[in-house]
Amino acid sequence: MMKRVLVVFAILAFNLTLLSVSFPVTTSAAYDPTAQGCSSSGQTNSPVCKASNADPISGTNGIINTAATIIAWAGGVIAVVILIISGFRFINSGGDSGKVASARNGIIYSAIGLLVIIVARVIVSFVLNNIK
Numbered sequence: 182m183m184k185r186v187l188v189v190f191a192i193l194a195f196n197l198t199l200l201s202v203s204f205p206v207t208t209s210a211a212y213d214p215t216a217q218g219c220s221s222s223g224q225t226n227s228p229v230c231k232a233s234n235a236d237p238i239s240g241t242n243g244i245i246n247t248a249a250t251i252i253a254w255a256g257g258v259i260a261v262v263i264l265i266i267s268g269f270r271f272i273n274s275g276g277d278s279g280k281v282a283s284a285r286n287g288i289i290y291s292a293i294g295l296l297v298i299i300v301a302r303v304i305v306s307f308v309l310n311n312i313k
Contacts, residue, residue, distance in 0.1 A: 249305040264291040
């Protein structure tokens with residue numbers, strides 16, 4: 182019984198670790214020196230102010246970034262739920278080799294899915310940051 186409790190805690194700790202890593206990567210700068218000058222001086226048509234305006238498609242709050250964030254969160258939630266369910270199936274398998282293998286595959290595939298989601302989100306952020 183103690184072994185099962187330790188396995189559940191290990192799976193939950195692993196899930197929390199992956200969940201903390203899968204938060205969306207922020208693409209905005211911490212400080213924008215043009216933001217205050219463009220909004221207060223009325224120079225919104227200058228090249229510097231136009232460059233600092235967010236693109237509605239690929240900008241920080243653009244459609245691509247928003248869609249990638251929503252898809253990453255949805256996929257992450259689904260993968261974590263499958264990981265938890267597979268952990269409980271693993272604990273309750275009762276030594277049946279078929280059930281153990283099925284639960285183990287669920288754990289492995291959902292962990293791989295979380296890694297793919299994280300890598301995909303990083304790639305999308307990298308590409309959107311480098312579009313000029």
